[in-house]
Amino acid sequence: MTADSKDIKSVEKSSGAYLVLLILIVIGFVALAEAEKIVLPLVALAGIGWAWKRYQKQQQKKLAHLNAVFYKLIQENQGRITALDLAMKSNMPAEEVQKYLNQKMREFSAQLEVTEQGGLLYYFETALAPVFKEYNIDDSLKLSLTQIELAKRLKVHPTTVSKWKNKPEFPEWSRSKDPEARAWKYDALSKRFAPWRGEGRILNKRE
Numbered sequence: 001m002t003a004d005s006k007d008i009k010s011v012e013k014s015s016g017a018y019l020v021l022l023i024l025i026v027i028g029f030v031a032l033a034e035a036e037k038i039v040l041p042l043v044a045l046a047g048i049g050w051a052w053k054r055y056q057k058q059q060q061k062k063l064a065h066l067n068a069v070f071y072k073l074i075q076e077n078q079g080r081i082t083a084l085d086l087a088m089k090s091n092m093p094a095e096e097v098q099k100y101l102n103q104k105m106r107e108f109s110a111q112l113e114v115t116e117q118g119g120l121l122y123y124f125e126t127a128l129a130p131v132f133k134e135y136n137i138d139d140s141l142k143l144s145l146t147q148i149e150l151a152k153r154l155k156v157h158p159t160t161v162s163k164w165k166n167k168p169e170f171p172e173w174s175r176s177k178d179p180e181a182r183a184w185k186y187d188a189l190s191k192r193f194a195p196w197r198g199e200g201r202i203l204n205k206r207e
Contacts, residue, residue, distance in 0.1 A: 113147045144192040
């Protein structure tokens with residue numbers, strides 16, 4: 001065998017080895033590309049799942065904080081609370097607090113009262129622990145109403161009651177609207193209304 005023949009066979013062997021290596025590299029790239037099609041979506045799904053769990057934990061933490069502040073405020077204020085009070089005490093955005101209060105209002109069948117400044121006051125009777133005991137101007141009186149309740153009795157809008165309640169003419173005005181011709185007096189401390197005769201004497205429900 002001549003030297004040239006040996007060189008040719010050596011080159012052929014080297015070319016064959018390089019070809020096999022090239023084929024293996026190509027197969028490796030193809031396999032990697034196929035694996036990426038499977039792995040990348042799995043990684044993306046895992047990332048989305050982690051982010052969702054984190055978001056849920058944050059929301060649960062916010063809700064627990066809002067609940068704690070909410071129940072504390074209504075116990076301190078005899079069941080009354082405003083969105084501004086809750087937002088300031090909880091350091092939460094006003095929009096989130098408003099949604100929370102609206103949800104609680106539906107949950108507990110709460111009432112809305114109009115403040116003297118024209119704002120909204122949420123009144124929760126069933127949310128209190130212990131159960132809220134009505135404050136009366138006179139301990140012997142068993143009848144007192146909220147602004148919403150009195151407005152329904154007088155068949156006027158709650159804002160109308162709010163405009164009149166601090167005026168000296170309120171008892172006579174309310175008497176003219178009342179179906180039983182009762183005069184009513186507003187107590188600023190309890191923010192409730194009770195029957196009123198005048199001269200500091202309150203009407204008894206039996207009268």
